[in-house]
Amino acid sequence: MTIALEKSTKTKNSHKPYQFRRFLDLQWSDINCDLHMHTSRTDGKATVSDILQLSVHQGLSCVAFTEHVRKDTDWFPEFAQEVRSNAESYFQLKVLVGCEAKALDFNGELDVSEEILAECDLVLGSVHRFPNGQGGYINVSHLTSQGFAQIEFELALGLLKFAPIDVLAHPGGMYYRLHGEFPAELMRELMKVSLERNIAIEINTSYIRNLPNFLELCAEVNPYVSIGSDMHRLEQLANCRDQLFRLGVGA
Numbered sequence: 001m002t003i004a005l006e007k008s009t010k011t012k013n014s015h016k017p018y019q020f021r022r023f024l025d026l027q028w029s030d031i032n033c034d035l036h037m038h039t040s041r042t043d044g045k046a047t048v049s050d051i052l053q054l055s056v057h058q059g060l061s062c063v064a065f066t067e068h069v070r071k072d073t074d075w076f077p078e079f080a081q082e083v084r085s086n087a088e089s090y091f092q093l094k095v096l097v098g099c100e101a102k103a104l105d106f107n108g109e110l111d112v113s114e115e116i117l118a119e120c121d122l123v124l125g126s127v128h129r130f131p132n133g134q135g136g137y138i139n140v141s142h143l144t145s146q147g148f149a150q151i152e153f154e155l156a157l158g159l160l161k162f163a164p165i166d167v168l169a170h171p172g173g174m175y176y177r178l179h180g181e182f183p184a185e186l187m188r189e190l191m192k193v194s195l196e197r198n199i200a201i202e203i204n205t206s207y208i209r210n211l212p213n214f215l216e217l218c219a220e221v222n223p224y225v226s227i228g229s230d231m232h233r234l235e236q237l238a239n240c241r242d243q244l245f246r247l248g249v250g251a
């Protein structure tokens with residue numbers, strides 16, 4: 001528990017620029033945003049400026065640039081500055097500086113530095129690989145689908161319990177990509193813990209296979225939710241908002 005306490009006291013930008021809403025309280029103004037986007041700074045294809053222009057054109061009210069980072073990422077202050085100075089030209093749009101960092105172990109150790117956290121309005125935590133606890137990664141080809149789901153679940157649980165995050169990004173995402181629909185009982189448990197910890201669960205339309213099923217669970221547990229397209233190409237911008245709108249969410 002000592003370790004856990006140390007981790008939970010990790011600093012994070014103390015002002016809360018974004019107020020997440022619980023799923024059943026969502027209104028149009030809450031879903032009219034995109035809070036998960038990547039630029040050409042990492043593996044995205046578009047520039048900050050291109051994305052902001054299109055965001056206004058699409059009528060979005062809020063966007064978050066959530067670039068991939070690691071502990072040794074050295075360009076983050078420069079990136080944050082680039083986002084903030086570009087945003088000045090778009091007074092009608094709320095623009096957040098964020099990052100997406102991955103779990104390094106089962107205790108919520110996040111691949112991010114204090115310096116980066118201090119710059120961020122929004123911190124996304126994700127499971128991108130399965131660490132083996134010895135600095136390497138588990139060979140997933142030896143895992144059953146059940147074993148795979150359990151490991152991803154436990155890594156996500158560590159993030160929810162101990163990491164300085166605002167959003168659990170694409171819960172079950174690795175499983176979705178490799179095996180299909182993430183087991184509902186595990187997703188339900190992640191949502192419940194996220195609610196206890198006041199962390200938003202991401203509705204990530206780049207990963208979720210069956211959006212109506214996912215939303216059914218959201219309606220049951222009613223967690224705080226974040227809207228994210230995980231945009232890498234411009235045509236994916238606002239994809240999450242548009243899919244939710246078509247399903248009548250926030251109406």
Ligand SMILES: [Zn+2]
Nearest residue numbers: 100126169170
């Ligand atoms: Zn991710």
Ligand SMILES: [Zn+2]
Nearest residue numbers: 036038100230
């Ligand atoms: Zn991402």
